[in-house]
Amino acid sequence: MKIIKIKEALKNLKEVNTEIRFRSCVEGSGFSAGLISFRPRKRADAKQINHRDKDVLCHVLKGRGRLRVDQRRILLRPGTICHIPKGTSHDFAAGKKGELVLF
DSSP, rough: OOOHHHHHHTTTTOOOOOOOEEEEEETTEEEEEEEEOOOOOOOOOOOOOOOOOOOOOEEESSSSSSEEEETTEEOOOTTOOEETTOOOEEEEEETTTTTEEEE
């Protein structure tokens, strides 16, 4: 069993780039779970990612932003849960007023 204290885990996110910080919390056979933070960007980025080998399940913990799947934009706020099937192109972006934090 593993217990994760989100407040503490958020202090230890590793910078992926100027927009994204991440921390893996649990790794298992066929799944992984972690915290990811998106900072607001000055310019939109048209690039989307695609996980060919796994579904993505995200729970919005903090902040507001959007999820883009294909050309559809979905507004995100705390309490929202998103399921993105494997092979689906997508990207996340924080709103203008602060970071977007997902588990």
